[in-house]
Amino acid sequence: MSFESEVISIIEDLIKEIALHHAFKANVADRIRQLRDLIDAVTGYAIDCPKCNTVHLSKEEYFRQVSQPDDRWECPKCGAISDFNDEIYESKFGGL
Numbered sequence: 742m743s744f745e746s747e748v749i750s751i752i753e754d755l756i757k758e759i760a761l762h763h764a765f766k767a768n769v770a771d772r773i774r775q776l777r778d779l780i781d782a783v784t785g786y787a788i789d790c791p792k793c794n795t796v797h798l799s800k801e802e803y804f805r806q807v808s809q810p811d812d813r814w815e816c817p818k819c820g821a822i823s824d825f826n827d828e829i830y831e832s833k834f835g836g837l
């Protein structure tokens with residue numbers, strides 16, 4: 742699913758939940774968390790996993806991994822050793 746369609750589907754779910762007024766507070770908190778993760782996903786941090794392909798890292802996850810003593814990158818989904826995606830990073834930060 743593309744980033745845009747994922748955001749749209751979360752917003753649609755949110756609207757439906759507001760309309761239904763079903764377990765309102767808990768669901769809204771979940772959606773806000775999901776949206777925050779997605780927003781983090783456009784920070785420009787991503788890895789290329791051999792299994793999951795390109796996976797965006799949240800800002801939190803990026804800084805967690807970058808502060809590890811090893812210089813490996815791990816897939817946040819499956820834990821496989823991955824390569825950092827320089828292309829996405831440079832498109833976001835202009836390749837410092």
Ligand SMILES: [Zn+2]
Binds near residue numbers: 792793794816818819
């Ligand atoms: Zn993976």
